[in-house]
Amino acid sequence: MEAPWWWPLVTVLMAGAHCVALVDQEASDLIHSGPQDSSPGPALPCHKISVSNIDFAFKLYRQLAVNAPGENILFSPVSISLALAMLSRGAPGASRTKLLEGLGFNLTVVPEAEIQEGFWDLMLRLPGQGPRLLLTMAQHRFSGLGTRANQSLEEAQKHIDEYIEKQTQGKLGVWEKDLSSETTAVLVNHMLLRAEWMKPFDSRATSPKEFFVDEHRAVWVPMMKEKASHRFLHDPELQCSVLQMDHAGNTTTFFIFPNRGKMRQLEDALLPETLIKWDSLLRTRELDFHFPKFSISRTYRLEMLLPQVTVDGGFPGQPGLNISKNFPCRSLIRP
Template identity: 40%
Template sequence: MKRSVSDVLCSKMASSFYGVLFAVSLCAPIYCVAPANAPSRYTQPSSTKSIPASQVYSLNTDFAFHLYHRLILETPSQNVFFSPMSVSTSLAMLSLGAHSVTKTQILQGLGFNLTHTPESAIHQGFQRLVHSLTVPSKNLTLKMGSALFVKKELQLQANFLHNVKRLYEAEVFSTDFSNPSIAQARINSHVEKKTQGKVVDIIQGLDLLTAMVLVNHIFFKAKWEKPFYPEYTRKSFPFLVGNQATVHVPMMHQKEQFAFGVDAELNCFVLQMDYRGDAVAFFVLPGKGKMRQLEQTLSARTLRKWSRSLQKRWIEVFIPKFSISASYSLEAILPKMGIQNAFDKNADFSGITKRDSLQVSKATHKAVLDVSEEGTEATAATATKFIVRSKDGPSYFTVSFNRTFLMMITNKAIDSIFFLGKVENPTKP
């Protein structure tokens, strides 16, 4: 029996302050030496303890949806795509050098209750997170890294330098900021290389007050466990943008067994598509006019409910082939999430350097996402072919992602969101 979706769901800073430019970049093409004796306040975590790590993963998911809600307010009716993991890791690393209210605001903004969770446990959790993303895999490429570009005259606190290297595996580069354009080119070249050419020109408009640039980058590419067969991609398929406008997009198509569910309470379809390896994509399609209702309920609890309740069944699925990107000025958004002092003259980053006053002048996040039929290479051969089921074969749902939908990329092993987005218009890069 064939059922359709409609069948089921009808500044200029004060001269006494130097700027810290905090930039996070990521790329997700889905064609689908620390001083030996430096002091440290954070002890090496025991391999048998996983509570700090699991708490970081869960709070990272709630932070993801909290930040998502801010982004959709700032950019209504636009595509949204970002890496909450990249942003939260950068903020946690920045907190290593923060003191007093500045530190408290950053960690509480990430969702931590400092009464119940010691700061050392937070950084141990992030340490495990960062380490888990550096384990090589033949099935997918997932690389996250951090880099500090530091004004060569700036003397960093040994404790801060040691901890960002040991806990966050960050690279540190002495940089001449007296020529902002050369410094900018060096940083952008580093990010472009780390993201295999996908994220370019993330840093713009450096000035002579810049003292440090913190960059976090994520590069992800993976192949679908059950790829789409390119010959069955429809070249022009209507996609509803907003309430009335229609654009035409290439629409991928296949019939297969996927984990799938109908959330009657939230009035949405949830489709899980696995990548080779531990990565998983969730596509969430709300009923018409129900996106805002769905967005208001997004939480770590909601995602856990979906993960546990989806069941494998035959699905005929239509998903757009698309490429989108997004850039955000987080210095305008994070203060609205309680992280205020870091961006004004009240900033206390004396844990980074005592000689100079620092504040974050700009926080930039840039994201790129490509979704296509097979995997990392669009022309790659695949052993899995599209098979047209006979009419007397198994019954199946038909799910067409032909209007605004959500997409999340998570990891089975660490249960945390790598990427989160909303596709409003797949024709807008």
């Protein structure tokens, strides 16, 4: 999966203020550390699941890249892992093990109780709210559906739609519905992030410019321009450049730009150890660059993304658990 040199692989890592990224040389899922001279704090429950979470995120990304070569990819790995961890709590024994192993956990190394504690701790620590940062995250289970339910499928769908509309402030938009008479419960996991840049782009410096979406096609887009200091590095081994841009509220975005023809090499090298290496090599530099305003929205089907997680009762008399179906995402990057 090669990409033109001007189109970046964009990896977005969102930070929670209370989970430090590098603790005993382990990178925490969706977390970035504070200043380099700060001393590490005490280990938190979420740290015990950090490396497995990052491995799961990168494996899922690579699977998406293989299934849809040349297409934009947008997903929230922590939303998927949290939803599956929540499902595992009520699943039969064999199904519970398969779900957690599908998330990359070795239950002989990390006990199930510590995994569940880590996810619960992560869900409590990630949300944040301030004048320049809004990060909300929650789950809600809609039960009592199916053929024996007192409400119709249309009524159930209406309640779910109203809940999602309210919780995401109408940002999610239309998404595919596939409730059927066999659906007995729906687990809704939602995340809403609105974060201002720590060093905002000057809107007066934004102007229309050409942006190349592939080797042969260019489109006119609002191009933001900025001259500011950011952490930056060029990785000669992976032949890519990494730009760290900070948001308000201890939240960070990494943009990773592979050299022309090196996208696949970079994708194969996306590991927790890669993030640790980059974090140690990033240096503050004065940069003068252009960046396009863009938005991405995608919907994925979990049963297509996670074929390795085959969930069933496992033993006679145990109920089955069918993972389904939709995982919509929407993102907007602007000044």
